[in-house]
Each structure stands twice: as C-alpha cells, then as structure tokens.
Amino acid sequence: MFGIHDLPLFIVSGFLLNAIPGPDNLLIMLRSGTQGWRAGSAAALGIGSGTLIHVLAAALGLSALLSASAELFMLVKLAGALYLIYLGGSLLRQHVSQHSPSPPTLPALSYRRIYWQGVLTNVLNPKVALFFLAFMPQFIAPDAPDKTFAFILLGCLFNLNSMIWCHLLVFTTVYARRNIALPVRAGRWLNRGIGMLFVGLGLRLAVSNQG
Secondary structure (H helix, E strand, C coil), X not given: CCCXXXXXXXHHHHHHHHCCCCHHHHHHHHHHHHHCHHHHHHHHHHHHHHHHHHHHHHXXXXXXXXXXXXXXXXXXXXXXXXXXXXXXXXXXXXXXXXXXXXXXXXXXXXXXXXXXXXXXXXXXXXXXXXHHHHHHHHHECCCCCCHHHXXXXXXXXXXXXXXXXXXXXXXHHXXXXXXXXCXXXXXXXXXXXXXXXXXXXXXXXXXXXXX
C-alpha cells in the first residue's frame, strides 16, 4: 500500500525506538513530575511537532544536505548541545538555590513555553534528522509510486507511535509522583541527577562524530 512494506515491523520498531531513554523522554518526565499531566502533554506535543519538522525536512531532502555538509551539521549539533546544557544547568542552579527543608520545586512554566522546549529539544538534535533519512527508506519499496508521500506517511505513523509512548510516560510519571513519596534528600538528588543527565547528553552530542 502506497509503496510501503513490512508495516507491522515498522510500527513495532518505531514504538521500541521511541522508548529508548534520551532528552525527549527526560524532558517529558521532568515536566510531568513537576507540573502535572498537562505540562507533560505540552512537552510531548512540542516533541511531536519537532519530529514532524524532521520528517518533512528529510522528505524534502534537507536532511541529505545536513548529512553532506559537515559545517552545517556541526553548527546545528552545537546549538542542540548548548540548549541541552542550558536546560541541565538551569536544573542544577535551581538545586543550589534550595536551602529550605522542603523538597525542591522547579518554577512553573507556561504550557506554551514548555511546548517550545519540546520543539527545540527535538529539532536541535541533527541526529534525529539523519535517523529518519536512514530508517524510513528501509520500509519504502524501490518502485513506490510516490516515495515522498510514502516517507511522510511513515513519518506520521512514527509520530503517532511517539505520541502514544510519550503520553504513557506522562501518566506513568504523574501516577508515580502522586503515589510514591520521596524523601526530601532523594527529591533533591533526583533534580540534581536530571540536571546532570541533560548536561551529559549535551556534552555527548557536542563531542560525537557526524556518523
């Protein structure tokens, strides 16, 4: 259908790939755990929007340009790395500023700002673009009547998978927060650990090779 083959395998693979820990999942857990399911959903929708941008870019050939230009790839990669480090640094600074015996809380952000955090976290990772460029064509037949349409259709299915997984993560995180009472010290270390993970992911992205 539409030149697409092995669709069940694509769906299962996409769901498993979405479940791999990374900055997107981390952001959803952070916002769900601090501001509730609406904030987590806003982050998830932002990530989904970023995914659609990558899909359209790959379908239109922009990702191929990104892959071919080492300078452009490096520029986008460093921008993404700096943004992740900024998010992590914000969490670490928030931890340092806490001196009260109560559990540390992050400043509440508007859902619009959380949404754009999700968009930027996803869009500024050039390896997502290259992933789509490498992954999608494996499920498109060489004789497909419209390869661009097939690519976009697969991207939309992948994004639907992503939204299902992301909202499972949202409600699981919210449920855990409401039903599992962490000691104050554990809560502070959790905030610090998430901040360090964001910084670590940013540093890894900055020093990683293009391939």
